[in-house]
Amino acid sequence: MSRILEGLNPAQREAVINYDTPSLIIAGAGSGKTRVLTSRIAYMLEQGINPDNILALTFTKKAANEMRERIETMVGSASRRIQMGTFHSIFARILRENAEHIGFTKEFTIYETTDSRNLIKTIIKERGLDDEKYKPNVIHSRISTAKNSLITPGAYAANAALTGDDRTRQVPEFSNIYIEYCRRCKQNNAMDFDDLLLQTNILLRDCQAVLAEYQQRFQYILVDEYQDTNYAQYLIIRRLSQLHSKVCVVGDDAQSIYSFRGAKIENILSFQRDYPTAKVFKLEQNYRSTQTIVDAANSVIDHNARRMKKRCFSEGDIGEKIRIFKAYTDREEAETVITDLRDRVREGGDSWADAAILYRTNNQSLVLEDALRRKGIPYKIYKGNSFYEHKEIKDLLGYIRLIINPKDNEAFKRVINTPARGIGATTVDRIEAIAKTKGCSMWEAVDSLVSETAQDSVERAIVKKVSDFVSLIHTLSLEREVKNIYDFGMETATRSGLLTFYRTQNTPEATSAIQNIEELLNTMQEYSERTESEIRNKEREEFDRPTIEEWLGNVMLMTDMDNDDPENNNKVTLMTVHSAKGLEYNYVYIVGCEENLFPSLMAMEGADGIEEERRLFYVALTRAKKLATLTCADMRFRWGQMNFSTPSRFLTEIDPQYTESDFDLRATRRNRELNTEKEGDSAIEVLRRRYDVRYQQQKQNRPQPEARPEQRVQTPTYNTERLRRVESGISKATTTEPSMYSVGERVSHPKFGVGNITAIEPLATDHKLVINFEQFGQKILLAKLAKLTKL
């Protein structure tokens, strides 16, 4: 028997050896999913499958790298020839190779969210549309949704249902913005994140030769986290697999948490329909967590109606009960968690890296970081793409982008006056106008500005400045030809004036900016070293030298997660539950388990919202190997002021035999049941019962109507005196402003349709509205947050 199969349980082994047939591997949390996937690939190689014929797709670079390393230890360097990477990076590469088929060049830029948003903003402005109605990020997410569903601008405009919907949403011009946005992207030789999938589909749809080539090549396709694929990804897989159909997908419907990004849980639910010959393998034994944790997680997820049949179990220790703590405030919550974490890690003889603190929203990290710093505990924090969101990084990347792809107008606009060189908005507008009339890029338009400008002195001064910029870019373009990646990066950072700009100011921000720039330059160095060694090891062709284009293409698809410093790793991890998927820790703390936070208020508006939040909670809980600790707070500093919270319904959904709590969880559960049962009560009564007794008390003690707004909570010093004041309601004055809505009024909501306002409750800076929707029944919404239109 192959050594690869040793130590696998029967289900795992079946999933590994049946590599020659379409396969659906349902892998419960902690069931050795990665092991099965890597073993399967290793086994294939051992059986003589050509690594060039294997395509393995993941969602994160981290997962891809981990898999590659593990396969390499099993079967050696053949693994390096496998096409393995994230959807976005693999298809970006394929798109570059075939860019001219779909009207791009291989130097195309990848636009990140801010680029897209800026472009949308200019389009809205150009068309003289009201940016109150046409909010750039709303428009952007609508475009994103369309692209993820493979609805091209043309198809969108032709779809009466969609355009009709836009009219009722008061954005009738949406489809025109969408058309223009795509036109401009193409003109700028740029693709946004969603394009990487959409354009791949277009390429595979329109170019039979290309499709045939890749179908021939990728005879075996493996997809990780299949439950998170969206329609665009789904169809790419379908198209590529039409010839050989040897698709293997791995996933867990219970961990589908990305519907906001277009992920369709249906993809995994209907895999067997798509591939009728598929074999199904269920990995149900959890090797990660204690029995208590697994059983508790099961008891929560049982509340979901829509799920595939499987029963996860653990044969590990029973383990400790899940602990549930309630704190007064978010600050106290953080203190409790950190103290407990410290004690646990020390007693257990574990290292800091064995503990993680998970939260629903990024901004919850602030109080935790504070507490960690005060106790001197080392921590690291994953915050999405925060590194690449720094201005100095974007600016430096802007220069490089413009040099590689001069059509990139967004890059042009970003760098022409950064650092400030006296070229103001008026000049930029003029360049833009010239570009528009000439139908060329702004970079090309600059030349005509320089030549055709009148001779008066002001104009001449501007021309001088602009032509200095032009020669800067020209010089750097030459540098790019002759220098290696790192030297070119350094020249760019220096000659652009970015480095000197930050060096001349002596602020902490400037210092950190310089450090960030240096870090970015370091990645260039590492990149070229790595590539050079690949060439030495003959894993890469001699002529295929590392290029700055390639580096840039990679960098645009990079996240903070990908830059892990391996040396300095003994740190507590802080991150969102989303980022934690796939990871595991001995001690997991899930903080902020409160209604309207986890589950989040917004998620609950959607139909499947609660179920997805519950899956998210399931993911959080199953990260823990030894011990899970859940916490909530009575009050939380949010939106600049104190808010009252009630414990999350998820806490009461865990079968109580697996939990121990420092407050009366049963009473919490009873209250909740009471609330849902008495639907017939007056709306405002239902609303009131949502708050705990303390809130009721503070309502009674509410100061007289002339309560002045200055009495609001100020800096969060959290001394006991202040706590008492908060508690007795002094500082939570309700707004004196009347609501813009009134009881009885008819309103329309984008998701719920038309409804009547049945009650209004004043809050500190907002109003709660109880609305009876004709189709969706009663909902409680915040006036400022809900996108309501008066009828």
Add this chain to the structure above:
DNA sequence: TATGATATCCTTTTT
């Protein structure tokens, strides 16, 4: 045109 002060948004999750 560059700068600092002030309004205004935004609050889910991210490749």
Add this chain to the structure above:
DNA sequence: GGATATCATA
């Protein structure tokens, strides 16, 4: 509360 957009001023 914090980040960003807009405004006012030199």
